[in-house]
Amino acid sequence: MKTMIIALALISLGSPAFTADCPAFYLSGLFYRAANVCDHSWLKRPGFLITTSSAAQCKIPAKKAKSLLKRGENDFDIGIINRGQNAACAYVDTEMTITENNGK
Numbered sequence: 001m002k003t004m005i006i007a008l009a010l011i012s013l014g015s016p017a018f019t020a021d022c023p024a025f026y027l028s029g030l031f032y033r034a035a036n037v038c039d040h041s042w043l044k045r046p047g048f049l050i051t052t053s054s055a056a057q058c059k060i061p062a063k064k065a066k067s068l069l070k071r072g073e074n075d076f077d078i079g080i081i082n083r084g085q086n087a088a089c090a091y092v093d094t095e096m097t098i099t100e101n102n103g104k
Contacts, residue, residue: 026075046103047100
């Protein structure tokens, strides 16, 4: 449920086609792409680990999971195009911090 709140906040970064089937997969894709673009050490942050752990608990078909991961990655790229890399990275950093604080 915690990732659902953050996922709803992240809709503004990307496509209106976001689905709530398993927001943790979407967030994992978004956080993973941001880590590769912004700061690779984010892959070890508690926010990323909490999100991937939540995704592992989702019971959805593999094809749907891959689709959600890809959508998160694409939405981050759209965020870069619309807001610039620094703004997109700062936004995801803030959302990871919120995830970390909610996970405690």
